[in-house]
Amino acid sequence: MIRFDHMTKRYEGGRDALRNISFEVPKGELVFLTGPSGAGKSTLLKLLACIERPTRGQVFVNDRNIGRLPNRQIPRYRQQIGLVFQDNKLLQDRSAFDNVALPLIITGMHQREVGRRVRAALDQVGLLKKEKSAPRTLSLGEQQRVGIARAVVSRPGLLVADEPTGNLDPELSLDIMRLFKRFNDIGVTMVIATHDLNLLNQLGGKRLVLKDGEIDEHTLPEFKR
């Protein structure tokens, strides 16, 4: 599903954010990306979301070299993955329903089908009754769940989450992680960046540890190609 091949990302200014990264994630896997802040977790996720491009080497998703994707094709690629953000990035002037509907409207789905899918997604995160609520009237945990519903509503094969529990207390965090696990159980490949090790100990899944822009050798064997 995901393959990094001797990939180096250097930001302007000369610092290597990621150095010679090679690993592979099979389809249906749940991967936690951990490591101290500044280790390159966010950069790795940005490469997966096609927000950044590799300086050297390749990044493949579904056998497509997304590092070399023409700008024109980036929107279509992003439609095929789900993104979850630490600050949830919901549009504040629209209801929970409209936020979740956005990815479907972007892909041009028929209105009736949109309604059906959005309600199904909201139901899966337990917020069906709050579809008309504005995001700011929801709790942080609920907002993040709306964000997750938005990420899964178009049924992507890959879901990428950057510190999805970063703003939440431990109890809510576990809730959110269990939610991710449920989607993983139905076959969605997931890469979740988090530095909350306590949380990880309560969950399964594989860990990929980044340190100073490189993969910790101890964690690598599981992702060897």
Next chain:
Amino acid sequence: MIYKLRHYFGLHRQNAIDAFDDLIQKPLASMLTIAVIGIALALPAALNLLVQNGRSVADSFDGIRDFSVYLKPSTSLADAGKLAESLRLRSSIKTVRIISADDALKDFQETSGYSEALSTLGTNPLPHTLVVRPTEAADAAKLTTLAAELSSKNNVDQVRIDTDWVKRLSAILDLLRRSVAIAGVLLIAAVIIIVGNTIRLDIQSRRDEIEVLKLLGASDGFVRRPFLYVGVWYGLVGGLFGIVLLVISALILAEPIERLTGLYQANFALQGLNFTSIGAILLGGFLSGWIGAWTAVSRHIASIQPE
């Protein structure tokens, strides 16, 4: 295929509705922009109407090609009559009317308001006058030779072709018409700049939203469309406002114009807004709104990328 097409138009309809809602949601800012656009569109249209009306005034006098032949003060009324008789025999002349010095004085006293001053003069300073109306068949060259011949006659003091002022008016109107065209181009450019700037600010204030949409896989076209519709609405509603301004102006001007044309005994009716000018204003609003929005989105939307 048909489904896709229907979806595409459905999306456009939704964009159009959303864009209109957007305008209504911030009424003050929108109204200011719309007012400026309306005024900018109404001005050239009003000037154009003015020129058109001026032209129809000029046209209504076009048939008149009379000469006024002022005779020397020494000429007697009998000599004037003889001259008139001889002129009537010519093929190029239709009628000759004699205005005697006395009649002219009486007329002048009635209309000028100088009756007191004139009565103190004692003698009549006005000459006898012949008003010569050529036949329709006589062309411009013939009229010129006729005028020259008349002015060389012994009794004749001066020949004045009454159409001179019509020609001058016509020349002034031509000048005005070109000025209106220039003003129109400049004001349309102003509308384009106004809409472009409004949309640019709109894009900047919705930067976060645009970033999120792009993260969710929205193409530039998808992000662009709502802004283009906002631009088009600005142009169209601004155009409607301009039309309202013109209608109100026409109502205010109708009465004095009627009086003025009555004074000139001209057979002339005020040309108000017709469908062509209404269509032109709306089309102008639509196009300039669209172009203005396009200049803004083409420069600013592609440059907004999620980080």
